[in-house]
Amino acid sequence: MEFVSPEGFRLDGRRPMEMRQIRAEIGAVANADGSAVFEMGNTKVIAAVYGPREVQNRSQQINDQALVRCEYSMANFSTGDRMRKPKGDRRSTEISMVIRQTMEACIMTNLMPRSQIDIFVQVLQADGGTRSACINAATLALADAGIPMRDLVTSCSAGYLNSTPLLDLNYVEDSAGGPDVTVGILPKLDKVTLLQMDARLPIDMFENVMQLAIEGCKAVANYIREVLQENTKQLECRRGT
Amino acid sequence: MKSQTKTSTSSTNSPSSFVDQSVVSSYIDSSVLYVPGDVVLDLSSMANQTIKLGGGLHQFFGYIGGHRMGAGGKVQGVESPITLSSPISISFLYNCDAISVTKAGKLRFVKPNKYWVESSQKRYVPCVGDNVLGIVVDSKADNFLVDIKGPALAFLPVLSFEGGTRRNIPKFEVGTLIYVRVVKANTGVNPELSCTDATGKVAEYGPLKDGFTFESSTGLARMLLSSPTCPVLEGLGKKLSFEIAVGLNGRVWVNAEAPSTVILISNAIMNSESLSGVQQKIMVEKLLQRVQ
Amino acid sequence: MQAELGKPSPFQPDKGKVSIYVDCSPTAAPVFEGRGGDELSAELSTALQRCLLGGKSGTGAGIDLSSLSIVEGKICWDLYIDGLVVSSDGNLLDALGAAIKAALSNTGIPKVQVAASAPSDGQPEVDISDEEFLQFDTSGVPVIVTLTKVGRHYIVDATSEEESQMSSAISVSVNRQGRICGLTKRGGAGLDPSVILDMVSVTKHVSEQLMNKLDSEISAAEACEEES
Numbered sequence: 001m002e003f004v005s006p007e008g009f010r011l012d013g014r015r016p017m018e019m020r021q022i023r024a025e026i027g028a029v030a031n032a033d034g035s036a037v038f039e040m041g042n043t044k045v046i047a048a049v050y051g052p053r054e055v056q057n058r059s060q061q062i063n064d065q066a067l068v069r070c071e072y073s074m075a076n077f078s079t080g081d082r083m084r085k086p087k088g089d090r091r092s093t094e095i096s097m098v099i100r101q102t103m104e105a106c107i108m109t110n111l112m113p114r115s116q117i118d119i120f121v122q123v124l125q126a127d128g129g130t131r132s133a134c135i136n137a138a139t140l141a142l143a144d145a146g147i148p149m150r151d152l153v154t155s156c157s158a159g160y161l162n163s164t165p166l167l168d169l170n171y172v173e174d175s176a177g178g179p180d181v182t183v184g185i186l187p188k189l190d191k192v193t194l195l196q197m198d199a200r201l202p203i204d205m206f207e208n209v210m211q212l213a214i215e216g217c218k219a220v221a222n223y224i225r226e227v228l229q230e231n232t233k234q235l236e237c238r239r240g241t
Numbered sequence: 242m243k244s245q246t247k248t249s250t251s252s253t254n255s256p257s258s259f260v261d262q263s264v265v266s267s268y269i270d271s272s273v274l275y276v277p278g279d280v281v282l283d284l285s286s287m288a289n290q291t292i293k294l295g296g297g298l299h300q301f302f303g304y305i306g307g308h309r310m311g312a313g314g315k316v317q318g319v320e321s322p323i324t325l326s327s328p329i330s331i332s333f334l335y336n337c338d339a340i341s342v343t344k345a346g347k348l349r350f351v352k353p354n355k356y357w358v359e360s361s362q363k364r365y366v367p368c369v370g371d372n373v374l375g376i377v378v379d380s381k382a383d384n385f386l387v388d389i390k391g392p393a394l395a396f397l398p399v400l401s402f403e404g405g406t407r408r409n410i411p412k413f414e415v416g417t418l419i420y421v422r423v424v425k426a427n428t429g430v431n432p433e434l435s436c437t438d439a440t441g442k443v444a445e446y447g448p449l450k451d452g453f454t455f456e457s458s459t460g461l462a463r464m465l466l467s468s469p470t471c472p473v474l475e476g477l478g479k480k481l482s483f484e485i486a487v488g489l490n491g492r493v494w495v496n497a498e499a500p501s502t503v504i505l506i507s508n509a510i511m512n513s514e515s516l517s518g519v520q521q522k523i524m525v526e527k528l529l530q531r532v533q
Numbered sequence: 534m535q536a537e538l539g540k541p542s543p544f545q546p547d548k549g550k551v552s553i554y555v556d557c558s559p560t561a562a563p564v565f566e567g568r569g570g571d572e573l574s575a576e577l578s579t580a581l582q583r584c585l586l587g588g589k590s591g592t593g594a595g596i597d598l599s600s601l602s603i604v605e606g607k608i609c610w611d612l613y614i615d616g617l618v619v620s621s622d623g624n625l626l627d628a629l630g631a632a633i634k635a636a637l638s639n640t641g642i643p644k645v646q647v648a649a650s651a652p653s654d655g656q657p658e659v660d661i662s663d664e665e666f667l668q669f670d671t672s673g674v675p676v677i678v679t680l681t682k683v684g685r686h687y688i689v690d691a692t693s694e695e696e697s698q699m700s701s702a703i704s705v706s707v708n709r710q711g712r713i714c715g716l717t718k719r720g721g722a723g724l725d726p727s728v729i730l731d732m733v734s735v736t737k738h739v740s741e742q743l744m745n746k747l748d749s750e751i752s753a754a755e756a757c758e759e760e761s
Contacts, residue, residue, distance in 0.1 A: 028619075028620065029560050029561070029619065029620040030620055030622060031561065031562060031620060031621065031622065032560065032620075033362070033363045033364050034362075034363075035560065035620075046558075046560055046619055047560070048559075048560035048561075050563045051364070051392070052364065052391075052392035053364070053392065054392075054393060054394055056563075063429075064429070066392070071559055071566050071567070073558060073559070075556065075558075075615070075617045076554070076556065076615050077534075077535060077615040077617075082535045082537075082613055082615070088567075108299070108343060110428075111428055112392045112428065113428060113429040114392075114393060114429070115392035115393055118559075118563050118566070120558070120559040120560045120563070120566070121560075122558045122559075122560050122617070122619065124617070124619075143276070143277055143344070143345045145362060145363070145364065146344050146345075146360055146362035146364065146366075147344075148277075148297070148299070148343035148344060149277040149278070149343055149344075150277070150278065150299075150301075150341075150343065151277060151278030152276065152277055152278055186278065187278065188278035188279065188280070188341070189278065224276075225276045228274075228276045228345045229274045229276060229345075231345070232274045232345055232346055232347060232360065233274060234515070235360075235361055235460060235515070236274075236347055
């Protein structure tokens with residue numbers, strides 16, 4: 001099947017190096033200490049952060065740093081075919097762990113020992129790149145909650161189909177069987193914190209695809225910075241300080 | 242992204258932070274707001290100066306092969322700061338100490354040397370000297386356990402009341418609201434509270450009876466406590482009589498004769514979070530008109 | 534909303550099937566993590582089914598099930614209504630009822646053509662049209678209004694703070710004609726029958742306002758969608 005036309009257009013009309021439209025909103029869940037909605041094309045994810053607060057389960061308390069917990073769940077209407085069991089399946093558990101490890105690396109957990117930070121991510125619509133959207137949403141939610149972080153974490157995915165590196169795969173491109181490289185970076189520190197790939201990719205192409213994903217991450221980082229600055233500005237200006 | 246090499250003449254291992262005032266003040270741009278990870282002060286070690294870092298800022302040591310973290314100071318200044326934002330465009334530093342931002346917000350500076358990032362959150366970071374409203378969760382032999390919306394429960398020693406001895410320990414039921422002062426707040430240790438001021442007098446600390454409590458953000462609490470009095474409270478105070486206690490941890494207690502007054506005041510305060518001074522005045526007038 | 538082809542229940546061969554499922558996301562409250570939200574989800578799902586779908590015999594359903602039938606006794610539409618609670622501040626049942634009504638008004642069931650020559654006992658062939666859709670008729674769909682009794686007063690649209698103090702609550706689903714389609718009482722405190730009747734009449738009155746507001750919001754949203 002052709003994923004890139006001879007003129008250089010993908011199935012949804014994008015160029016190979018073009019990302020989908022991103023949109024973010026802070027403060028969607030009123031009850032949560034920090035929350036955000038993040039959309040990448042048709043993929044829509046909501047993240048809520050509760051904490052830092054007292055550890056609920058004493059046995060899990062860590063004496064010199066905060067306990068970071070994460071749960072990833074997909075709504076059963078999020079994919080094309082209705083899912084029977086939205087929580088607790090293996091893919092959800094794996095993604096929960098990946099998000100937790102990525103966010104834990106950037107949260108300054110040693111500033112809040114013996115406390116607990118809960119990150120809940122809920123997928124409302126899945127169209128490829130859910131992992132990346134979740135990490136971006138979690139970053140925004142953590143910044144909204146004022147939890148001290150070394151840097152923002154942004155994430156983007158890239159693939160390789162029809163001999164072309166493609167940025168930000170959607171569901172159709174993702175299920176084509178080609179490689180899917182997901183990268184998470186700390187933009188200011190210029191470090192990679194998350195790197196995952198499935199399927200096969202020749203080594204000489206790997207660096208290109210990874211670099212492409214990193215460029216995508218940086219673009220997301222710029223957007224997230226703008227959103228956070230806009231949010232702060234609104235709070236400050238309205239209070240007249 | 243530009244990378245810049247700087248030659249620093251002093252050692253990068255010194256524990257206190259150094260900043261050159263002239264370097265910092267030459268970048269004054271009041272429209273830049275910061276986001277976690279932004280480098281705010283590049284510590285070229287020209288002058289021997291100590292700066293104090295408040296909430297939201299952290300010192301990172303040299304970047305060769307990873308970074309080691311330094312301990313940040315925890316002093317917080319609050320009153321009428323001068324806004325200083327320096328848009329240092331260096332984002333990748335070699336061989337330098339750097340102060341970078343850990344919370345999104347506006348950078349504040351108070352002479353001579355205090356910097357902090359101001360932002361508004363739902364949860365509270367305990368700070369020595371703050372007056373907060375806590376809710377008693379449990380009582381132990383030596384302490385009351387009090388929830389102050391922070392990362393850990395706070396301890397209120399049973400003796401830290403005016404004239405407190407082992408014989409007259411107050412009995413606080415679970416759920417009692419108390420107005421207290423934060424005495425100790427170190428990371429890793431539960432914060433300690435007191436119901437007396439520094440000289441040992443009661444000075445309005447203690448349990449609050451009746452009235453209505455609601456949660457707010459820390460930014461709204463700061464605004465309510467700012468001087469001159471914020472427009473909302475001024476407008477309400479002209480026509481209504483009420484008692485109010487504001488905790489810097491984002492809790493507000495209101496008491497008045499009639500429940501309808503209490504509701505009016507609470508709603509007015511909750512609405513005023515995202516309004517400017519003029520809008521607040523208009524909102525209060527509208528609400529008061531509806532009642533009369 | 535998701536519609537799939539299925540076989541009708543042998544007890545009601547001329548009606549389609551609808552199943553309502555509500556999930557509570559942990560983003561609404563940390564207690565909903567893992568299996569914590571299951572109890573509330575089950576309670577909400579059954580309450581919604583009772584209010585909108587009628588009794589076991591399928592009669593008196595607020596949603597017209599016979600419109601979902603394709604071939605009597607053989608093929609019908611299975612409509613799955615999935616709700617997700619993302620942020621919670623009390624009065625979930627009313628909010629979910631309003632959401633279901635709004636979603637149903639946006640639902641289009643594809644037109645189905647049945648092959649004329651069908652074997653008498655096998656499955657007839659169906660051709661699902663991709664182009665033509667039948668808009669679901671929502672004029673009969675009821676709206677749910679919950680009255681919460683706190684002390685001696687009843688309040689509509691309680692926040693979670695208010696719900697924490699409730700003694701009991703009655704949720705009534707009322708349709709456009711002012712008829713009651715379902716009723717649920719929650720909470721252990723006993724209610725005087727006259728009080729219940731009074732609460733029900735208050736609900737009918739409030740439901741009119743809610744229904745009008747909902748309908749106007751839905752048509753406004755549809756108009757916006759058509760423009761864009």
